[in-house]
Amino acid sequence: VYGNSVSGNLxxxxxxxxxxxxINTVNGNLQIQNNSASAAVFSNTAKGNLQCSGNxxxxxxxxxxxxxxxxxxxxxx
Numbered sequence: 218v219y220g221n222s223v224s225g226n227l228x229x230x231x232x233x234x235x236x237x238x239x240i241n242t243v244n245g246n247l248q249i250q251n252n253s254a255s256a257a258v259f260s261n262t263a264k265g266n267l268q269c270s271g272n273x274x275x276x277x278x279x280x281x282x283x284x285x286x287x288x289x290x291x292x293x294x
Contacts, residue, residue, distance in 0.1 A: 218236075219237065219239050219240060220239070221241045223241060223242070223245070224244050225244065225245045226243065226245035226248065227241060227246075227247050227248070228248045229248070229249050229250070230248070230249075230250045230251055231251045231252065232252045232256070233253050234254050235255045235257075236255070236256045237257045237259075238256070238257065239257070239259045240259070240260045240261065241262070243261065244264050245264065246263060246265035246267075247263040247265070247267045247284065248268045248269070249269040249277070249290075250268070250269065250270050250271050250272065251270075252272045252276075253273055254276060255273075255276040255277070256269075256272050257277075258277070258278070258282060258294055259279055259280055259294075260280075261284075262282070263284040264285065265285055266284055266286045267284035267288065267294065268288045268289055269288070269290035270289040270290060274290060277291075279291060280294050281294075
């Protein structure tokens with residue numbers, strides 16, 4: 218998911234293939250959950266929260282994101 222403008226929430230959930238979520242603008246929450254392969258979360262802007270949970274903890278990475286609040290595995294992203 219790259220370079221999109223989303224009017225609601227954006228959910229990236231339960232993927233078994235590598236996932237990249239970069240440079241998106243989300244008016245709601247951005248949620249990255251229960252992915253078993255690598256998940257990269259970089260340079261997104263969410264007016265709501267950035268929430269990550271249940272992902273393979275050794276395969277999730279990110280940074281440069283802006284959100285009202287960052288929670289879970291994405292708290293430092």
